[in-house]
Amino acid sequence: MSKVEVKSLFKEYSGRQVLKGITFSVQKGEFFVLLGPNGSGKTTLLKILDLLEEPTSGEVWLNGEPVDYSSSKERVMLRRRIGMVFQQTVLFNMSVLDNVAYPLKVRGERNFEQKVKSVLELVQLKGFERKNALTLSGGEAQRVAIAQALVTEPELLLLDEPTANLDPKNASIVEEVISHINREKEITIIMTTHNVSQVENLADRVAILDGGRMELLGTFQEIFRSPSPNKNLAMDNIFHGVSRITNEGTSIIDIGDGVHIEAAFKRVGNVTIHVPPEDIILSKYPLISSARNTFEGTITQITDIGHIVRLRVKVMSIKDFIVQVTKRSFNEMQLNIGSKVYIAFKASSVQAN
Amino acid sequence: MYEGIFWEEVLNITLLSLKVSGLATLIGALIGIPIGTFLGLRRFKGKRTIMRFVDVIMKTIVNTFMGLPPVVVGLIVYLLLTASGPLGWLGLLYTPMAMIMTQLIIVIPIIIGITMSAVGSIEKSIREKALSLGATETQAALLVLREARMGVLSSIIAAFGAAISEVGGIMITGGNIRWWTRTLTTAIVIETELGNFTMALTLGAILLTIAFIINLALTIIQVKGARE
Amino acid sequence: MYTIKHNGNMKIVSETLAVFLVLVVVIVSVFAYEWHICSQKSIIALATTTSTYDSGLLEYLMPYFQEKYGIAVHIISVGTGQAIEIARRGDVDLVLVHSTQLELEFVNSGCGVHRIGVMYNDFVIIGPANDPAGISGLKNATEAFRRIAEEGAKNNAKFISRADKSGTHMLELSIWKKLNLRPLNKTWYVEAGSGMGAVLRMANEMNAYTLTDRATWLSFKNQLTNLRVLVEDDVVLLNPYAIILVNPEKYPKRNYEGALMLAKWMISEEGQNLIASFKKWGETLFKPMARNIELAQLLGFPEQEKELAWYDMQEPWV
Numbered sequence: 001m002s003k004v005e006v007k008s009l010f011k012e013y014s015g016r017q018v019l020k021g022i023t024f025s026v027q028k029g030e031f032f033v034l035l036g037p038n039g040s041g042k043t044t045l046l047k048i049l050d051l052l053e054e055p056t057s058g059e060v061w062l063n064g065e066p067v068d069y070s071s072s073k074e075r076v077m078l079r080r081r082i083g084m085v086f087q088q089t090v091l092f093n094m095s096v097l098d099n100v101a102y103p104l105k106v107r108g109e110r111n112f113e114q115k116v117k118s119v120l121e122l123v124q125l126k127g128f129e130r131k132n133a134l135t136l137s138g139g140e141a142q143r144v145a146i147a148q149a150l151v152t153e154p155e156l157l158l159l160d161e162p163t164a165n166l167d168p169k170n171a172s173i174v175e176e177v178i179s180h181i182n183r184e185k186e187i188t189i190i191m192t193t194h195n196v197s198q199v200e201n202l203a204d205r206v207a208i209l210d211g212g213r214m215e216l217l218g219t220f221q222e223i224f225r226s227p228s229p230n231k232n233l234a235m236d237n238i239f240h241g242v243s244r245i246t247n248e249g250t251s252i253i254d255i256g257d258g259v260h261i262e263a264a265f266k267r268v269g270n271v272t273i274h275v276p277p278e279d280i281i282l283s284k285y286p287l288i289s290s291a292r293n294t295f296e297g298t299i300t301q302i303t304d305i306g307h308i309v310r311l312r313v314k315v316m317s318i319k320d321f322i323v324q325v326t327k328r329s330f331n332e333m334q335l336n337i338g339s340k341v342y343i344a345f346k347a348s349s350v351q352a353n
Numbered sequence: 354m355y356e357g358i359f360w361e362e363v364l365n366i367t368l369l370s371l372k373v374s375g376l377a378t379l380i381g382a383l384i385g386i387p388i389g390t391f392l393g394l395r396r397f398k399g400k401r402t403i404m405r406f407v408d409v410i411m412k413t414i415v416n417t418f419m420g421l422p423p424v425v426v427g428l429i430v431y432l433l434l435t436a437s438g439p440l441g442w443l444g445l446l447y448t449p450m451a452m453i454m455t456q457l458i459i460v461i462p463i464i465i466g467i468t469m470s471a472v473g474s475i476e477k478s479i480r481e482k483a484l485s486l487g488a489t490e491t492q493a494a495l496l497v498l499r500e501a502r503m504g505v506l507s508s509i510i511a512a513f514g515a516a517i518s519e520v521g522g523i524m525i526t527g528g529n530i531r532w533w534t535r536t537l538t539t540a541i542v543i544e545t546e547l548g549n550f551t552m553a554l555t556l557g558a559i560l561l562t563i564a565f566i567i568n569l570a571l572t573i574i575q576v577k578g579a580r581e
Numbered sequence: 582m583y584t585i586k587h588n589g590n591m592k593i594v595s596e597t598l599a600v601f602l603v604l605v606v607v608i609v610s611v612f613a614y615e616w617h618i619c620s621q622k623s624i625i626a627l628a629t630t631t632s633t634y635d636s637g638l639l640e641y642l643m644p645y646f647q648e649k650y651g652i653a654v655h656i657i658s659v660g661t662g663q664a665i666e667i668a669r670r671g672d673v674d675l676v677l678v679h680s681t682q683l684e685l686e687f688v689n690s691g692c693g694v695h696r697i698g699v700m701y702n703d704f705v706i707i708g709p710a711n712d713p714a715g716i717s718g719l720k721n722a723t724e725a726f727r728r729i730a731e732e733g734a735k736n737n738a739k740f741i742s743r744a745d746k747s748g749t750h751m752l753e754l755s756i757w758k759k760l761n762l763r764p765l766n767k768t769w770y771v772e773a774g775s776g777m778g779a780v781l782r783m784a785n786e787m788n789a790y791t792l793t794d795r796a797t798w799l800s801f802k803n804q805l806t807n808l809r810v811l812v813e814d815d816v817v818l819l820n821p822y823a824i825i826l827v828n829p830e831k832y833p834k835r836n837y838e839g840a841l842m843l844a845k846w847m848i849s850e851e852g853q854n855l856i857a858s859f860k861k862w863g864e865t866l867f868k869p870m871a872r873n874i875e876l877a878q879l880l881g882f883p884e885q886e887k888e889l890a891w892y893d894m895q896e897p898w899v
Contacts, residue, residue: 086485437671
């Protein structure tokens with residue numbers, strides 16, 4: 001089980017291809033990260049690995065055995081050896097203790113008190129046993145969800161953006177717990193994220209997923225320190241350039257083609273930077289704001305993903321920025337392909353690796 | 354003498370109302386909750402077009418029946434139970450049983466509808482979560498029902514509220530016979546017609562109290578639900 | 582090797598099942614009990630008109646009957662048309678109604694048997710105290726209606742009709758027919774579609790004329806301060822009540838014995854005396870006529886003598 005092999009996996013939802021032939025394998029005890037923008041198929045892939053979704057074609061092998069998705073008995077048996085943490089935290093309307101004990105109870109285990117106690121200690125929620133799970137804060141709730149996944153001591157742990165909606169304090173607790181169990185207990189972990197720094201800190205290997213395809217696979221060094229930059233086009237707003245420090249104590253990164261980005265950190269020399277799409281402000285007119293980075297561009301692609309619209313904005317006819325706006329503001333701004341827009345983001349939004 | 358019989362009749366009418374509406378709601382819950390849960394779990398989802406079609410039709414029927422005027426239900430039950438109707442051999446017309454049957458038809462769609470949406474709104478996330486934690490399909494379904502318990506409870510209370518305040522249907526099928534099939538609502542109609550406003554107002558106050566208690570319970574559940 | 586264990590939810594399932602079973606048992610036993618009560622033969626179902634029921638006459642009579650024979654009478658009070666329709670479907674054992682035309686149809690179609698006149702009350706025309714149509718004191722109901730229509734056309738008067746196919750409504754229509762008047766869609770002619778009490782209250786509010794039975798009028802009089810009795814004592818306004826049993830050959834499941842008992846008791850000396858003794862606000866509302874053969878024949882019961890003799894011969898309780 002701890003070895004996971006995925007062989008040319010396809011998944012289709014009512015005619016829409018979400019996964020288009022994914023192949024990779026993860027070794028026992030490995031920390032494997034799937035990196036990619038929203039809608040790239042990360043979550044679907046994890047759900048297939050947790051046997052919650054059935055692939056349209058292709059195979060998943062766990063511990064050298066092909067998974068039979070049609071057998072409900074096998075699905076339950078395999079799931080009981082896998083733990084999964086969802087991006088959206090779902091807890092049950094019962095005490096924290098009962099929430100964490102639930103996976104043990106459905107397995108018919110009676111003596112769960114001790115296990116629940118120690119796993120709650122691990123996620124730093126000692127003393128929360130009697131609280132109703134629905135009264136917890138977002139960060140506490142996500143830690144309970146991680147405790148639920150860990151209490152059964154799974155061989156494989158699937159984490160779907162576990163820190164996406166958390167404040168820095170809770171995020172660091174979660175990261176700590178994850179890396180601890182990966183090292184101490186040799187649990188195989190597959191995690192999705194779009195936080196590049198998490199990849200650097202945690203991952204043994206990383207795969208970049210975009211549009212249902214696996215674009216790149218390798219160690220962090222191989223991918224982000226790669227000399228050929230066009231390979232990285234798959235990731236949102238990843239740029240390579242040469243950084244220099246300004247008089248004000250910030251950095252200016254020349255990412256080529258006459259585009260300069262100002263960042264709040266101090267770095268000199270070659271850097272890879274990342275600008276989260278959700279940090280970019282979009283407007284139809286030039287902005288006068290505190291944001292240090294302002295560019296003029298043209299919309300070249302519009303992708304509708306539910307209530308959010310992803311826009312590809314070409315700056316200086318060459319650099320692509322991915323920007324996210326809500327559908328409502330998209331409609332209100334009456335945007336279209338070819339529309340001239342202005343994008344802006346703060347120097348502090350620029351992350352370096 | 355007058356006082357004694359007055360209160361005796363008030364008691365008789367109130368108890369009959371509670372019995373008829375209570376039994377109708379109880380039986381309606383036994384039938385409606387499993388159906389509502391089943392429809393809410395969306396087992397028909399996906400796979401085959403025909404199943405999806407069945408699903409849509411079932412839900413449309415439930416929603417249509419939820420808005421059915423009670424008098425129409427009363428008329429239909431009357432035509433079923435009348436001696437020359439298909440169920441005439443049961444001899445149930447103008448009995449409390451006929452009223453229970455009428456209210457049953459009124460409450461079942463209410464219970465199914467509210468249970469269905471309570472279960473349906475949490476089904477996907479709770480079921481998926483339970484399965485990923487190692488539950489079997491049955492265990493997951495039980496957990497979904499457990500998590501939807503407040504919604505299910507409010508469906509029962511709403512159904513009882515609809516039943517106890519219903520008048521048109523049971524008037525037709527019960528016949529409003531004194532000491533036998535006269536409930537709070539039908540009694541208020543006849544006592545008003547007779548000009549016995551003391552009786553009508555007394556019964557009205559009792560009905561209002563019951564309605565208040567029902568709504569109090571519903572509000573408490575909703576407030577609790579919102580806080581969670 | 583892993584196996585799927587269900588111990589975790591066995592308890593929940595068995596508890597749910599137990600509760601479910603207990604509820605089913607409770608419901609089934611309640612139903613069995615109800616059914617037992619419902620199917621007791623010793624209940625007589627009587628359909629009657631709202632006017633009889635609303636007057637309180639039946640509430641007055643039934644305890645005497647019940648005490649003597651120990652049989653409960655279930656009274657369903659509706660309009661005459663509906664009462665006869667209910668009987669036609671076989672849902673009651675006998676009817677007590679007042680509409681000659683509908684009664685005869687019911688008997689002629691073979692649904693009802695042994696129609697007999699039991700009692701009568703009378704109708705009065707009531708109207709606003711200032712009497713814009715000037716009918717006060719007339720002894721001729723037809724002439725009064727003509728004057729109301731005349732003033733109505735000039736917008737000086739209003740008439741409210743029950744418009745519900747009740748006996749009262751039928752009588753009203755027969756009087757308009759005599760005048761060759763069909764007051765439909767006239768602003769002065771209000772079709773209420775309600776019971777007598779509601780119509781009286783409407784007339785009081787609208788200062789309108791209407792036709793009412795005396796019983797209902799008396800019971801509401803105190804609340805109707807704007808209205809007065811203007812026309813009475815016309816033979817046309819006498820209102821005979823008939824009892825008809827449902828045909829036992831056509832409805833073998835009905836309680837024919839019980840219906841016969843009740844009918845026989847109503848037309849017996851005892852029953853007739855009790856009807857005469859029923860008073861409201863100090864006035865007699867219903868006058869017995871089962872044994873007044875001459876009057877019964879005048880009021881549309883040509884077979885009264887024969888039917889009375891037949892009833893007197895029956896001995897259902899032996």
